[in-house]
Amino acid sequence: MTRLWARLSLGQAGPEPxxxxxxxxxxxxxxxxALLSVSDKTGLAELGAALAQHGVExxxxxxxxxxxxxxxxxxxxxxxxxxxxxxxxxxxxxxxxKVHGGLLAVRDNPEHVAAMNxxxxxxxxxxxxxxxxxxxxxxxxxxxxxxIENIDIGGPSMVxxxxxxxxxxxxxxxxxxxAELIAAMNETGGAITYDFRRRLAAKAxxxxxxYDAMISQWFAFADQQQFFPDxxxxxxxxxxxxRYGENPHQKAxxxxxxxxxxxxxxxxxxxxxxxxxxxxxNDADAALELxxxxxxxxxxxxxxxxxxxxxxxxxxxxLEAYKNALECDSVSAFGGIIAVNRPLDGPTAEAMCDIFTxxxxxxxxxxxxxxxxxxxxxxxxxxxxxxxxxxRNGLNIKNIAGGYLVQSRDNGxxxxxxxxxxxxxxxxxxxxxxxxxxxxxxKHTKSNAIVYAKDGVTAGIGAGQMNRRDSARIAAIKxxxxxxxxxxxxxxxxxxxxxxxxxxxxxxxxxxxVEAGATAVIQPGGSIRDDEVVAAADEAGLAMVFTGxxxxxx
Numbered sequence: 025m026t027r028l029w030a031r032l033s034l035g036q037a038g039p040e041p042x043x044x045x046x047x048x049x050x051x052x053x054x055x056x057x058a059l060l061s062v063s064d065k066t067g068l069a070e071l072g073a074a075l076a077q078h079g080v081e082x083x084x085x086x087x088x089x090x091x092x093x094x095x096x097x098x099x100x101x102x103x104x105x106x107x108x109x110x111x112x113x114x115x116x117x118x119x120x121x122k123v124h125g126g127l128l129a130v131r132d133n134p135e136h137v138a139a140m141n142x143x144x145x146x147x148x149x150x151x152x153x154x155x156x157x158x159x160x161x162x163x164x165x166x167x168x169x170x171x172i173e174n175i176d177i178g179g180p181s182m183v184x185x186x187x188x189x190x191x192x193x194x195x196x197x198x199x200x201x202x203a204e205l206i207a208a209m210n211e212t213g214g215a216i217t218y219d220f221r222r223r224l225a226a227k228a229x230x231x232x233x234x235y236d237a238m239i240s241q242w243f244a245f246a247d248q249q250q251f252f253p254d255x256x257x258x259x260x261x262x263x264x265x266x267r268y269g270e271n272p273h274q275k276a277x278x279x280x281x282x283x284x285x286x287x288x289x290x291x292x293x294x295x296x297x298x299x300x301x302x303x304x305x306n307d308a309d310a311a312l313e314l315x316x317x318x319x320x321x322x323x324x325x326x327x328x329x330x331x332x333x334x335x336x337x338x339x340x341x342x343l344e345a346y347k348n349a350l351e352c353d354s355v356s357a358f359g360g361i362i363a364v365n366r367p368l369d370g371p372t373a374e375a376m377c378d379i380f381t382x383x384x385x386x387x388x389x390x391x392x393x394x395x396x397x398x399x400x401x402x403x404x405x406x407x408x409x410x411x412x413x414x415x416r417n418g419l420n421i422k423n424i425a426g427g428y429l430v431q432s433r434d435n436g437x438x439x440x441x442x443x444x445x446x447x448x449x450x451x452x453x454x455x456x457x458x459x460x461x462x463x464x465x466x467k468h469t470k471s472n473a474i475v476y477a478k479d480g481v482t483a484g485i486g487a488g489q490m491n492r493r494d495s496a497r498i499a500a501i502k503x504x505x506x507x508x509x510x511x512x513x514x515x516x517x518x519x520x521x522x523x524x525x526x527x528x529x530x531x532x533x534x535x536x537x538v539e540a541g542a543t544a545v546i547q548p549g550g551s552i553r554d555d556e557v558v559a560a561a562d563e564a565g566l567a568m569v570f571t572g573x574x575x576x577x578x
Contacts, residue, residue, distance in 0.1 A: 055149045055215065057146060058075055061102075068091055082097060084099045152196045184229070194224055314326045415437060467577070534566075549571070
């Protein structure tokens with residue numbers, strides 16, 4: 025098996041399908057009998073009519089048979105085929121040798137043909153099945169008994185049987201494939217090619233795999249409250265292929281989780297601009313996650329570059345917030361990603377058009393904003409609708425060599441009543457507000473993270489450094505450059521609060537913040553040198569609070 029997968033991964037051919045000699049070509053299959061059993065009746069009548077036009081005998085179950093008859097089509101009930109009635113509230117209807125024998129028999133195998141003749145098993149050439157609506161039942165908040173009843177047994181069994189024997193049987197699990205099926209049969213006079221059957225089989229196994237994964241997840245997480253089950257079954261459906269990955273030599277695609285899941289940047293509606301890249305999605309997600317922390321707050325703008333915030337600000341209006349966020353680091357903002365927590369208006373959109381911006385994400389945008397962006401054909405405008413809940417639960421999964429690291433989302437939040445003042449000087453009300461604002465931004469900044477903030481505006485951000493002192497210095501340098509650029513009398517770090525995503529292991533990082541003019545500090549605490557750091561803060565006249573919570577972000 026290992027050698028086979030190695031060959032496949034290198035693009036080498038695998039073994040020939042069962043019953044197919046090397047160098048031969050699989051033939052088309054003429055559809056003479058079709059078995060239809062669907063929960064989603066979309067397009068069913070049209071499909072049934074098209075099959076009937078080709079002289080296909082229709083066999084069906086329960087509600088599907090009724091829907092076909094209501095469309096004026098002749099249908100054989102599954103009970104007439106098997107000789108057994110549907111029983112046990114429909115739990116047992118297709119689990120029968122005359123169904124699975126008709127699906128699994130290898131048509132050119134004499135022993136199989138003899139068994140079919142001996143037991144009066146007729147071949148089934150086409151199966152059209154979509155499964156009980158398990159995910160929808162869970163999503164609507166049904167009770168446990170109803171959820172269990174919506175675990176399909178016969179459907180997946182037929183799908184797997186038909187897909188295994190795709191050399192002779194076609195399996196359709198998705199109503200969106202009906203049109204292609206009808207067109208294929210019209211082109212061939214009622215037959216289906218091997219290549220099409222093979223594609224349908226692959227899609228069918230993906231359907232049953234994702235279906236079983238959803239059930240597995242429900243049993244583990246919802247029914248039995250297992251946060252880390254023995255087997256983590258997760259499936260996703262490809263949304264779109266991207267131009268490339270982080271770099272042009274890498275390939276990339278967007279996948280959407282199958283089953284109930286939260287909405288985010290993956291579900292945003294793109295109103296204009298060229299297609300999004302891997303980096304666009306990654307950065308837009310970072311921006312949206314951070315601005316969502318302020319979804320119930322005042323107008324807020326987040327500017328992100330390379331997955332790190334380079335400016336965050338609140339304001340009386342979105343325009344004011346944008347200008348303040350941009351001034352934090354206008355150099356990094358060039359080619360950045362912007363997210364806002366309010367519907368986007370015309371004046372703010374006009375201001376955003378003054379520099380090159382890759383993506384803007386907003387809950388909504390008025391006509392004036394859309395018109396402003398329409399003049400920037402390469403700018404992507406994403407409409408997100410409601411912002412994600414920053415307190416939601418969920419799992420983060422990271423690929424490492426040979427495995428995966430899985431952890432719960434960092435949905436921790438710090439409130440003022442959780443803070444512990446550890447210095448002689450108590451922080452002022454404004455300093456506490458600035459501390460919490462800076463702390464929220466630091467939570468979404470790569471470690472080691474240092475964030476200065478004043479009056480609801482980031483003054484300087486230092487991200488991703490190998491030591492905390494350098495992060496503090498870099499943030500201060502950026503703030504000083506901004507003051508020189510805009511002609512301010514002093515850097516915004518003067519009189520600011522500074523947040524550190526983890527404790528200061530030494531006093532040097534704190535002293536760098538003191539040098540920048542910070543007057544208040546928020547940090548987790550917990551270092552063996554906390555006393556040394558607190559003493560340095562006291563000597564400098566700073567107010568310092570501990571959160572008891574760390575927000576590393578790698």
